[in-house]
Amino acid sequence: MDKAAPLASIGIDIGKEVFHVVGFGTDGKIAFRRKIKRLALVETFSRGRESAWNGSMNASRSW
Numbered sequence: 001m002d003k004a005a006p007l008a009s010i011g012i013d014i015g016k017e018v019f020h021v022v023g024f025g026t027d028g029k030i031a032f033r034r035k036i037k038r039l040a041l042v043e044t045f046s047r048g049r050e051s052a053w054n055g056s057m058n059a060s061r062s063w
Contacts (some may be wrong), residue, residue, distance in 0.1 A: 007031060 006026050013020040019041055023031040036044050 007023050008026045008028070009024050011022045015021075015038075017038055019036045019038060021032075021036055022033045023033075025031040034044075048054070
């Protein structure tokens, strides 16, 4: 994903223990996909887009 590209929306599929998060760019294409454990969701979003979605998340791994 181009870090300069703006996000249009973020979709979250809420599961019992794991959330599936998908970000969509303004062009309508998928910008990122991540699985995040329930307890790490707030921490992940509070870190900001650049650090949260660069693939180096400690609480979860990318698909």
